[in-house]
Amino acid sequence: MGEFLEFQGVTKRFGSVRAVNNVSFSVKRGEFFSLLGPSGCGKTTLLRLIAGFEQPDAGRILLDGQDITQLPPNHRNVNTVFQNYALFPHMTVFENIAFGLRGARRPKDEIEHEVHAMLKLVQMEDKAEHLPSQISGGQKQRVASARALVNKPSDLLLDEPLAALDLKLRQRMLLELDLIHDQVGITFLYVTHDQGEAMSLSDRIAVMHSGVCEQIATPAEVYEAPKTSFVASFIGDTNFFDGIVASAPEDDYCIVEIPDFADIEGFNGVLCYNDKKKTVGDHVNLSIRPEKFGISIDPPKRQFAHMNALRAKVEDIIYTGNHTNYWVSVGERRIAVYQQHAGYLLDEKPIRWGDEVWLYWNADSGYMLDDDAAPDDPLLPPKTSSAPASPSRADDAEGTAP
Amino acid sequence: MRKSFLSFSLLGLVMLFLYVPIILIFAYGFVPNGVSMSFFGPGGHFQGFSGRWYGLVFSGHHSVRALLQSFWLSLRIATLATLVSCVIGTTSALALHRWRSRLQTVHYGLVYTPLIMPDILIGISLLMLFVACGVDCGFWTILIAHVTFCVSYVTMTLLARLQDFDDRIIEAAYDLGAGPWYTFFKVELPILLPGIVAGGLLAFTLSIDDVVITSFVNGAGTNTFPTYVSSMTKHSRNLPAVFVLSTLMLLFTGVLAGVSKLLTGKSTRQA
Amino acid sequence: MTKKFREVVVTAPSFLWLMLFFAIPSIIVVAFTFHGHTPNGGVGEWSLSTWRELVDPDYPVIVWKTIRISFEITFWCILLALPCAYAIARMKTKWRAIVAGAIMLPFWTNFVVRVFAWKTMLHPDGWLQSCYFAFIQFRAWLFDGLPPFLRDFFIWVHLASPTPPDPASSTILDSETAVILVSVYTLLPFAIMPLYSAAEKFDFSLMEAARDLGAKSFYAFRKVFLPGIRQGLISAILMVFIPAIGSYVIPQMLGGTNCVLIGNKIFMRAIQNRNIPHASALATLMAVSVFLPLLCALWWRRHQAARERRQVEIRAARLMLGGTK
Numbered sequence: 001m002g003e004f005l006e007f008q009g010v011t012k013r014f015g016s017v018r019a020v021n022n023v024s025f026s027v028k029r030g031e032f033f034s035l036l037g038p039s040g041c042g043k044t045t046l047l048r049l050i051a052g053f054e055q056p057d058a059g060r061i062l063l064d065g066q067d068i069t070q071l072p073p074n075h076r077n078v079n080t081v082f083q084n085y086a087l088f089p090h091m092t093v094f095e096n097i098a099f100g101l102r103g104a105r106r107p108k109d110e111i112e113h114e115v116h117a118m119l120k121l122v123q124m125e126d127k128a129e130h131l132p133s134q135i136s137g138g139q140k141q142r143v144a145s146a147r148a149l150v151n152k153p154s155d156l157l158l159d160e161p162l163a164a165l166d167l168k169l170r171q172r173m174l175l176e177l178d179l180i181h182d183q184v185g186i187t188f189l190y191v192t193h194d195q196g197e198a199m200s201l202s203d204r205i206a207v208m209h210s211g212v213c214e215q216i217a218t219p220a221e222v223y224e225a226p227k228t229s230f231v232a233s234f235i236g237d238t239n240f241f242d243g244i245v246a247s248a249p250e251d252d253y254c255i256v257e258i259p260d261f262a263d264i265e266g267f268n269g270v271l272c273y274n275d276k277k278k279t280v281g282d283h284v285n286l287s288i289r290p291e292k293f294g295i296s297i298d299p300p301k302r303q304f305a306h307m308n309a310l311r312a313k314v315e316d317i318i319y320t321g322n323h324t325n326y327w328v329s330v331g332e333r334r335i336a337v338y339q340q341h342a343g344y345l346l347d348e349k350p351i352r353w354g355d356e357v358w359l360y361w362n363a364d365s366g367y368m369l370d371d372d373a374a375p376d377d378p379l380l381p382p383k384t385s386s387a388p389a390s391p392s393r394a395d396d397a398e399g400t401a402p
Numbered sequence: 403m404r405k406s407f408l409s410f411s412l413l414g415l416v417m418l419f420l421y422v423p424i425i426l427i428f429a430y431g432f433v434p435n436g437v438s439m440s441f442f443g444p445g446g447h448f449q450g451f452s453g454r455w456y457g458l459v460f461s462g463h464h465s466v467r468a469l470l471q472s473f474w475l476s477l478r479i480a481t482l483a484t485l486v487s488c489v490i491g492t493t494s495a496l497a498l499h500r501w502r503s504r505l506q507t508v509h510y511g512l513v514y515t516p517l518i519m520p521d522i523l524i525g526i527s528l529l530m531l532f533v534a535c536g537v538d539c540g541f542w543t544i545l546i547a548h549v550t551f552c553v554s555y556v557t558m559t560l561l562a563r564l565q566d567f568d569d570r571i572i573e574a575a576y577d578l579g580a581g582p583w584y585t586f587f588k589v590e591l592p593i594l595l596p597g598i599v600a601g602g603l604l605a606f607t608l609s610i611d612d613v614v615i616t617s618f619v620n621g622a623g624t625n626t627f628p629t630y631v632s633s634m635t636k637h638s639r640n641l642p643a644v645f646v647l648s649t650l651m652l653l654f655t656g657v658l659a660g661v662s663k664l665l666t667g668k669s670t671r672q673a
Numbered sequence: 674m675t676k677k678f679r680e681v682v683v684t685a686p687s688f689l690w691l692m693l694f695f696a697i698p699s700i701i702v703v704a705f706t707f708h709g710h711t712p713n714g715g716v717g718e719w720s721l722s723t724w725r726e727l728v729d730p731d732y733p734v735i736v737w738k739t740i741r742i743s744f745e746i747t748f749w750c751i752l753l754a755l756p757c758a759y760a761i762a763r764m765k766t767k768w769r770a771i772v773a774g775a776i777m778l779p780f781w782t783n784f785v786v787r788v789f790a791w792k793t794m795l796h797p798d799g800w801l802q803s804c805y806f807a808f809i810q811f812r813a814w815l816f817d818g819l820p821p822f823l824r825d826f827f828i829w830v831h832l833a834s835p836t837p838p839d840p841a842s843s844t845i846l847d848s849e850t851a852v853i854l855v856s857v858y859t860l861l862p863f864a865i866m867p868l869y870s871a872a873e874k875f876d877f878s879l880m881e882a883a884r885d886l887g888a889k890s891f892y893a894f895r896k897v898f899l900p901g902i903r904q905g906l907i908s909a910i911l912m913v914f915i916p917a918i919g920s921y922v923i924p925q926m927l928g929g930t931n932c933v934l935i936g937n938k939i940f941m942r943a944i945q946n947r948n949i950p951h952a953s954a955l956a957t958l959m960a961v962s963v964f965l966p967l968l969c970a971l972w973w974r975r976h977q978a979a980r981e982r983r984q985v986e987i988r989a990a991r992l993m994l995g996g997t998k
Binding site (some may be wrong): 417421494501505511528533546610628631648656 | 679681683684686691692699701756759763772781782790793796858862865918926936943968971
């Protein structure tokens with residue numbers, strides 16, 4: 001498992017804007033690698049650089065040890081599944097898939113054989129003579145994948161391949177894509193703005209923001225140990241706390257004094273897991289996921305060795321079925337708390353709007369971020385209970401021209 | 403809904419206004435008396451329909467030979483002008499669609515200006531060119547003139563279609579290993595073909611209909627159908643033959659338009 | 674480098690063709706105006722004699738007549754086309770295409786043949802002639818009822834003649850009326866089409882909203898519908914006015930000696946008298962007086978629109994790529 005696809009300090013400018021800014025990373029052979037980020041973060045530009053539709057202003061791109069930076073797209077052994085599939089409207093499904101092989105002047109019976117094998121892989125054998133306008137969105141997606149895969153590319157690029165599909169279909173195609181990846185065993189480079197897709201499919205994820213790679217890690221790492229506040233807020237929801245290390249009673253744990261909580265009586269700081277080896281006086285930007293909190297009316301039993309507990313007041317409650325979202329206030333600070341229902345909800349002792357509750361969490365579930373500044377809008381606590389907002393996520397598809 | 407009623411009845415009157423001369427053209431093809439152009443004799447009694455003019459046209463009688471020759475010339479010029487302007491118009495539209503540069507701004511101006519220029523100015527400027535170069539006017543000058551004004555129309559028709567064209571399809575072809583020529587002939591051209599056909603039909607109609615520009619550059623003795631007809635007087639004895647040819651041509655273009663409608667209809671279903 | 678080369682190659686055919694057969698000839702026309710003419714129809718030495726000849730009291734009258742008749746044609750076309758476009762746009766989608774097609778259908782018949790059909794219809798023995806004479810008499814009667822200063826004004830702008838109508842000379846053939854009538858006939862579809870496509874995109878619930886707010890239907894038509902289709906209205910006017918200014922076939926075939934327009938003059942000088950510089954000068958005059966202002970206006974508008982679009986694009990790009998701040 002050597003380095004297969006390598007970016008070395010790649011920069012791409014459009015006018016005065018740097019769509020991709022000095023990006024370096026590498027993808028291993030056979031890996032399912034995702035580029036995740038909001039619209040306009042440069043992920044599609046990065047993909048187009050690999051495909052050869054754009055040339056970088058600086059840096060090099062290596063594919064299997066060969067410098068492909070200046071190679072035109074038709075001479076690169078990579079193929080793309082386009083966002084809107086870009087199937088040739090005047091050709092049948094069969095002809096679409098055969099296009100690359102015919103262009104390479106392969107013998108006729110070989111083309112026939114290969115295309116049929118591909119049609120079988122994507123379960124489209126019965127639609128071979130249909131035109132793209134006569135098949136559904138999910139089927140188009142399969143044809144687009146087959147059309148790219150039939151050329152046996154060393155790397156398959158997928159540009160938001162599921163963005164045009166509805167939710168249920170998207171989930172099914174997700175499984176299919178995963179299956180195809182397992183069967184063909186080539187490197188997949190997957191561009192998406194949907195954290196769910198990236199999390200469920202990828203071996204590793206590169207989270208991109210403003211043309212820069214913020215973090216490259218496995219899905220679990222990205223979620224549990226985000227490097228920056230952007231990563232923390234883009235993937236899942238989170239609460240940010242700014243504070244200063246007040247004392248470090250143990251090697252691995254420290255007490256962080258948080259200005260928002262300064263007025264609370266009898267509370268002298270948040271106990272944190274100190275993997276960044278912060279010392280007294282250091283500034284800390286802490287991220288705690290809403291589901292890591294516990295909430296109860298009765299005082300919590302001591303479940304963990306290092307636990308924090310606070311009195312809070314419930315301000316908003318949104319019941320979403322599989323869990324309930326609470327917004328509680330501690331002093332002036334509002335905190336989001338997501339609770340799953342262990343038992344049957346109606347049996348539990350209900351928490352109501354305005355209740356005084358206990359908020360508690362394990363010191364290990366807070367995570368210190370590398371950067372200081374919290375993003376402009378971390379998980380926005382709604383002032384009214386009308387909208388369960390997740391504002392930091394960009395839901396719309398990325399535009400064509402960055 | 404008084405307003406709608408008013409506008410609908412006006413629309414009916416306008417349609418009548420538009421169609422009465424067409425019906426007359428059709429009817430005059432059967433007129434018995436080619437000099438008075440009347441279905442009624444001197445005593446005011448109805449003289450019936452006559453198939454004489456159709457017979458003259460189909461048999462190529464010498465009395466209508468000059469007319470038929472002009473008609474044949476029109477068809478030849480229109481066909482050639484259509485072919486040439488389709489090729490030039492396609493490259494022009496592709497260039498205007500694909501690139502944004504100073505060159506294309508000038509190019510667009512060159513293509514656009516003939517559209518808002520009155521025919522007479524195009525005609526006279528071409529005449530001046532031929533005079534300045536000392537070229538004798540005739541078949542080739544007419545062809546050049548027709549291509550000149552058809553190119554702009556073909557380009558604009560195609561350019562409008564290209565706006566619906568998904569440029570990623572081209573990228574997809576490159577991505578699958580195809581070179582520029584393979585992509586052009588296997589992908590771009592087949593997809594654009596209905597648009598080229600539509601532009602070509604427009605060019606054909608414009609070319610066969612043109613009288614203003616042609617009358618400047620045709621020179622002595624070379625007449626297309628429209629210039630020949632416009633030089634006829636009211637009491638030319640062969641006037642009904644003109645109406646016969648027009649009726650035939652209307653039928654022919656009707657069939658052509660039907661075919662093109664089928665073509666474009668099919669392509670929109672595909673898209 | 675190769676990219677630029679490819680652009681040049683693809684651009685070359687149309688660019689060179691139009692350069693050679695459109696742009697350069699236009700320059701030649703202007704250049705010829707500064708030459709004298711030779712008796713055998715050639716182009717003489719450099720001189721300003723052509724421009725001096727142009728100071729002919731006839732020309733201002735002809736230019737004014739051309740412009741006036743073009744305005745009249747445009748007025749009637751728009752007046753007829755507006756309700757038609759409105760009516761078509763209010764039809765069911767299936768009918769719209771059929772009616773729009775039916776309006777364009779007559780235009781597959783040869784233009785000259787259609788004009789000839791009109792010429793046959795307007796024959797002095799025909800019923801259209803009787804209608805026309807009745808109309809003339811009615812107009813004369815209306816004219817007599819006008820206050821004197823208005824009468825003088827209409828005579829001054831050539832909208833009326835000071836002498837009473839005479840049955841012998843008032844044939845519809847060889848008159849301005851015939852030219853206007855047939856020009857409206859040939860140009861009407863070009864007025865209807867842009868208006869119709871603008872009206873088709875118009876959101877008719879706005880009309881209902883206006884009616885709902887208490888507007889009378891004509892008031893709503895004027896205050897909501899007309900501004901809504903402004904773009905179509907402008908292109909309809911241009912589509913009619915431009916050919917009308919340059920028209921010469923219809924005046925030649927139907928206008929006789931009573932309706933000689935600038936187009937006829939150009940044709941006469943160029944082909945019949947073979948006075949090439951003179952024809953060039955007239956064409957230049959026509960281009961300079963009408964089309965240069967028009968072209969400038971069109972280019973300015975395009976430029977304006979392009980600049981606005983560019984600014985929006987830049988702003989959008991900044992928003993998308995500009996980062997957190």
